[in-house]
Amino acid sequence: MDVIIVSPSLDPTKNVSGLSSVTxxxxxxxxHHNYIHFELGRKDGExxxxxxxxxxxxxxxxxxxxxxxxxxxxxxxxFPLEKPSIIRDTPYMRAVLKNGNKMVIHIHGxxxxxxxxxxxxxxQILKYVFxxxxxxxxxxxxxxxxxxxxxxxxxxxxxxxxIDLKAAKxxxxxxxxxxxxxxLGYLGRITKTKGMDYLLQACCILxxxxxxxxxxxxxxxxxxxxxxxxxxxxxxxxxxxxGIVSGESxxxxxxxxxxxxMPTFFEGLxxxxxxxxxxxAVPVITPVGSIPTVVxxxxxxxxxxxxxxxxxxxxxxxxxxxxxxxKLMSSAARNYIFEHFDSDSYIDKLNNIYSTYxxxxxxxx
Numbered sequence: 069m070d071v072i073i074v075s076p077s078l079d080p081t082k083n084v085s086g087l088s089s090v091t092x093x094x095x096x097x098x099x100h101h102n103y104i105h106f107e108l109g110r111k112d113g114e115x116x117x118x119x120x121x122x123x124x125x126x127x128x129x130x131x132x133x134x135x136x137x138x139x140x141x142x143x144x145x146x147f148p149l150e151k152p153s154i155i156r157d158t159p160y161m162r163a164v165l166k167n168g169n170k171m172v173i174h175i176h177g178x179x180x181x182x183x184x185x186x187x188x189x190x191x192q193i194l195k196y197v198f199x200x201x202x203x204x205x206x207x208x209x210x211x212x213x214x215x216x217x218x219x220x221x222x223x224x225x226x227x228x229x230x231i232d233l234k235a236a237k238x239x240x241x242x243x244x245x246x247x248x249x250x251x252l253g254y255l256g257r258i259t260k261t262k263g264m265d266y267l268l269q270a271c272c273i274l275x276x277x278x279x280x281x282x283x284x285x286x287x288x289x290x291x292x293x294x295x296x297x298x299x300x301x302x303x304x305x306x307x308x309x310x311g312i313v314s315g316e317s318x319x320x321x322x323x324x325x326x327x328x329x330m331p332t333f334f335e336g337l338x339x340x341x342x343x344x345x346x347x348x349a350v351p352v353i354t355p356v357g358s359i360p361t362v363v364x365x366x367x368x369x370x371x372x373x374x375x376x377x378x379x380x381x382x383x384x385x386x387x388x389x390x391x392x393x394x395k396l397m398s399s400a401a402r403n404y405i406f407e408h409f410d411s412d413s414y415i416d417k418l419n420n421i422y423s424t425y426x427x428x429x430x431x432x433x
Contacts, residue, residue: 070141071101071422072134072169074160076109080314083111084257084287087146087176089339090229094144097232098415101422104141106134108160124156131160135167142422143171148336149178154190158197165200172421173197174205177336177357179261181214195219203421207337208358225421228361229337230414233406235319236346241402243395244326249280249306250388253325253349255313255340259290263331263354263375268295270329270380272302277381279388283329286310286321318343325349326394327387331372331380335359342409345369345401350394352383362408368400 075091077083087109095103108127135143143164147157164171180186180194198204198221206212206226215221252271258264271283283303289296299307313321328344328351335357342362345351351369353359363369370386372379387394 069101070138071144072104072106072141073144074106074108075146077107077111081312086339097411100419132163143169146174146176148176149180154193158193171202179334182334208361211358227417229339230409230411231342233346239323239347241348246391249282251324251326252281252329253284254329256287257290258287258295261333264295266331266377267329269377273381279385282306284308284310286313288312322347327352346405348398348402350397350401368397368404
């Protein structure tokens with residue numbers, strides 16, 4: 069079966085988003101279908117984004133042409149609940165219905181999944197989208213319930229993200245003694261909504277208190293020069309920027325971490341969280357989106373408050389002070405991923421959604 073799947077660039081040197089990582093994982097691990105990737109969304113560092121009129125028009129024309137060429141294909145539409153995506157993606161998804169293709173809408177977090185206040189126009193658009201007779205995939209049952217209650221979505225099924233565990237299976241984590249600095253890490257897009265300001269402030273306080281640590285960041289800045297120079301200036305030689313990592317360089321980066329420091333404001337289910345945990349890095353993370361379905365506070369990670377520097381400092385200090393607890397949580401984090409995120413099971417569930425749900429739903433209203 070042909071499946072048209074929509075996401076930003078799959079080249080990790082051009083786009084480090086979790087959405088692209090999920091799409092790469094699906095394409096690489098699902099040989100049962102022929103995937104046709106349609107690139108939609110700006111690359112890292114690209115200015116203008118969806119607001120460039122010429123790009124919008126040419127992209128939409130290419131989309132309609134692709135749909136006409138593959139009328140029997142299922143469309144796997146990845147849809148973050150954020151303002152730019154809602155503005156751009158609703159007409160694209162509507163074009164799928166008009167063309168008569170079957171469609172699955174895959175939700176990937178976004179501020180309007182968790183925000184208490186949603187502007188009226190965007191709330192109405194989302195209610196309109198979720199009224200369509202198409203299956204909706206969420207990253208957890210928690211998110212599915214949010215969509216049912218907030219937007220009256222009816223056809224919702226949960227499918228947590230998954231990762232390739234081959235490399236992580238061969239990794240043997242070595243114990244560190246109390247005098248060894250904790251290796252803190254962050255992997256992903258470097259931007260304000262990921263809590264970078266609060267992580268920076270926390271690192272400054274930790275350094276002032278002589279808590280030994282190093283911070284390693286991998287990914288791309290959304291705005292070039294916004295954060296990396298500040299981290300370098302404030303932390304000095306305790307800061308390492310690893311650039312954009314993929315393949316073996318990503319594995320090496322993940323192996324080097326003791327702690328994932330992720331004070332993000334909103335999320336779905338971050339691929340970077342699953343990847344770090346699979347190598348035994350203990351997440352210090354905000355309990356937003358579907359994260360609490362994976363992380364249990366003080367068992368396989370530590371929860372911190374949103375937009376709260378002291379809680380980051382307290383969590384890192386606690387893990388530095390109690391290395392036995394760090395070791396226990398590291399093992400628990402890794403074990404949880406290997407027990408619950410089997411790639412074969414994920415692909416089987418996804419294919420079941422394609423076959424069962426698409427056969428029973430009519431994308432024409």
